[in-house]
Amino acid sequence: GSWGGNLMGEFRGGARWMATLTQMHRLGRPKRPPSPPGPLEGHPQLKGVVLKTLIRKPKKPNSANRKCALVRLSTGKELVCFIPGEGHNLQEHMAVLVEGGRKQDLPGVKVRIVRGKYDCAHVKKKKA
16 A cells, blocks of 8 residues: 555664564664764874863853863864863963863863873962
């Protein structure tokens, strides 16, 4: 009828609706689609160059000025990265190492800068 068509083709697509036991046994389990790679495309860390430093405001219950930087990665991508810790020395054209790890209250910020690597200084110790 009008709902006909290639029935076996429908089962291949992943929907196992109203398949017989024999069909399910022959076709096996539906394939899970591969998860998309993160912002660093599977790399644990990447080197990048700071294009400019930004100040971002967090999402609703929180209020602060979060220090971020727009970074061009060695792959050519441009990302907004969070700068952890209090105080930083980052300026334009400085080399930084970025790693995955999102800032939960900053939408769209999925990577952070590694302190103490390349041109980004360690977090300063507070005097007691």
